[in-house]
Amino acid sequence: MTKQRSFLKWPGGKLRVMAEITAMLPAGKRLIEPFVGSAVVFLNTNYPSYILNDKNQDLINIYECLAELGADFIKQCKRYFTPKYNDPDKYYLLRDKFNKTTDTQKRAALFLYLNRHSYNGLVRYNSSGGFNAPFGRYKKPYFPDKEMNFFYNKCKILAKVKFCCEDFSKILQKAKVGDVIYADPPYVPLSETAHFTSYQPNGFDLKAQHKLAAMVNKLAEKNISVLLSNHSTDFTKEIYSNATTIKEFEVQRFISCKVAERRKVKELLALFVEDKP
Numbered sequence: 001m002t003k004q005r006s007f008l009k010w011p012g013g014k015l016r017v018m019a020e021i022t023a024m025l026p027a028g029k030r031l032i033e034p035f036v037g038s039a040v041v042f043l044n045t046n047y048p049s050y051i052l053n054d055k056n057q058d059l060i061n062i063y064e065c066l067a068e069l070g071a072d073f074i075k076q077c078k079r080y081f082t083p084k085y086n087d088p089d090k091y092y093l094l095r096d097k098f099n100k101t102t103d104t105q106k107r108a109a110l111f112l113y114l115n116r117h118s119y120n121g122l123v124r125y126n127s128s129g130g131f132n133a134p135f136g137r138y139k140k141p142y143f144p145d146k147e148m149n150f151f152y153n154k155c156k157i158l159a160k161v162k163f164c165c166e167d168f169s170k171i172l173q174k175a176k177v178g179d180v181i182y183a184d185p186p187y188v189p190l191s192e193t194a195h196f197t198s199y200q201p202n203g204f205d206l207k208a209q210h211k212l213a214a215m216v217n218k219l220a221e222k223n224i225s226v227l228l229s230n231h232s233t234d235f236t237k238e239i240y241s242n243a244t245t246i247k248e249f250e251v252q253r254f255i256s257c258k259v260a261e262r263r264k265v266k267e268l269l270a271l272f273v274e275d276k277p
Contacts, residue, residue: 003044007147008062008112009121010038014184014229017267018044020249021182024271026225028180034168035184039063042161043154047180053164053171056123058131060165062108066148067155067163069105074148076105080113081143091117091135099130116141172215181219181226185212188231190265206235213239220244220272232266243270 003018014021014037021041025031030049033041036059042050054060065073084090091114098110115123118133126132155161164171168185175181186204209230216226220242230236232248240246250264 004040004150005144005147006038006040006043007066007144007151008038008059008115010123012184012187013038014040015044017229017249017251020247020269021227021229024227024245024247024269025182026180026227026271026273028225029178030180032171032175032179032181033184034171034181035186036063037184039151041182041184043151047159049160049162051162051164051171051174053166053168055165055167057165058107058111058123060163061104062111063151064163065105065108066152067161070152070156071149073105073109074145074152077109077112077148078143078145080109081116081141085113086117086138086141088135088137095131112144116143168212169215172219175219175224177223179224181216181224182229183212183216183226184229185209187229188233188236190231190233209235210239216272217242220274223274225274226272228270228272230268230270232268236268236270240268240270242272244273245271 003015005015006013018040022045025045028047030051031042031045031047032051032053033039034053036042036052036054039052042052052060052063080094085094094110095114098107098114101107101110114131114133115121117136117138119136121136122133124131124133168183172181185208188206188209212228216228219226228240228243230240237246247269248266249268251267252264
């Protein structure tokens with residue numbers, strides 16, 4: 001089966017592990033993603049209905065613009081993918097415009113431009129919420145026309161989709177029997193010195209990891225299935241100790257700026273379902 005790529009570059013994208021994810025995702029009437037990220041799981045599953053949530057407002061904004069406007073929005077985005085704009089001076093000018101504009105469509109179109117032209121595809125914000133990833137110097141950044149059309153068609157034809165930009169806890173409270181949840185939170189660091197909050201203006205600390213695990217346990221008790229992704233560490237295996245099934249595997253990491261640091265790391269999938277008598 002051909003895997004459907006996201007139209008965005010995104011840290012922690014799940015394309016390479018979709019086979020592992022789909023093998024463990026239960027059937028259901030609706031899939032809820034409290035940390036939708038690149039939307040690869042949405043694009044590669046076939047639930048009748050979805051709730052796609054993320055705390056990154058720019059991410060949800062571009063998804064909403066594409067789902068609502070389709071070809072018109074794709075055309076608006078494409079105008080920035082020319083040799084004229086593949087230039088450091090133009091990049092920093094447009095980055096500044098992105099950080100200042102209040103026009104949601106323009107900001108969404110510029111978000112795609114920045115995402116595809118920034119160094120290593122990095123989406124990064126400073127402490128004030130300003131996008132600050134540097135220029136990438138790519139010869140010809142790819143314009144994801146086909147991927148954007150697939151996303152639009154899935155939203156309009158193949159599934160009922162609702163977008164949200166809320167805290168994960170509020171989204172999990174919407175879950176009902178018959179729903180399935182796939183949770184892909186910002187990962188627990190592999191070491192005490194690792195940084196794992198760089199890609200969002202709002203961090204996700206260990207307290208939040210504990211809160212998520214506690215909510216997942218309660219949802220499973222209500223017969224709502226939850227599948228979680230994270231690094232495989234002593235910490236995650238402890239907080240997911242009530243999982244029905246845990247699967248560990250290695251994944252190649254590509255977000256590091258240094259090629260030598262792009263190594264395989266251990267991840268896990270933890271499935272929580274109600275124990276049947």
